[in-house]
Amino acid sequence: MCKAFYSAYDENLCEFLSADDIAKAMAEIRETVSAxxxxxxxxxFPILVPGQAIRAGVLAFTEALDTREIHGYTRGVGYRVFTEAALSALAVRDEDGAADADLGREGV
Structure with a gap:
């Protein structure tokens, strides 16, 4: 989580995706990771942390919420996630066995 938290400060590593875009990515078996x-x-209570893979259950939970205030989520823009290029680059850097090599894995 530490690497994901600090990597999220780099705007070039992040993008915004709507819930529909994330659902499409899941259908294409592409991992979407919260930034x-x-x-x-x-x-x-947080439902996502930096480095956590976004799953269908989180999207369904967020959709069902009876609240207008969700910190870290921007209505009309979506979830801030790591780009595919960022995930690839971070995964390559972690091949050396770094302790925080969990970026993109569920349950981080």
Whole structure:
């Protein structure tokens, strides 16, 4: 998570995708990885953290929420995620066995 958190500060490594775009990516078996903490309010408990793969359950949960305030998610723009190029570059850097090589893996 540490590498994902700090990598998210580089605008060139990130893009915004709508829930529909993420669903299409999942259908194409392409991993979509959060670049930010996403926290609905209330309750204030994060549902995504940097480096966590976005899954259908998270999209369904967010859609079903009865709240207008979701920190880390921008209505009309979407979720801030890492680009495919960024994921590839970060994965290559982690092949040396770095301790935080979990970027993009579920449950990070």
């Amino acid at each position: 930010t903490i996403v926290t609905p309010y209330p309750s204030g």
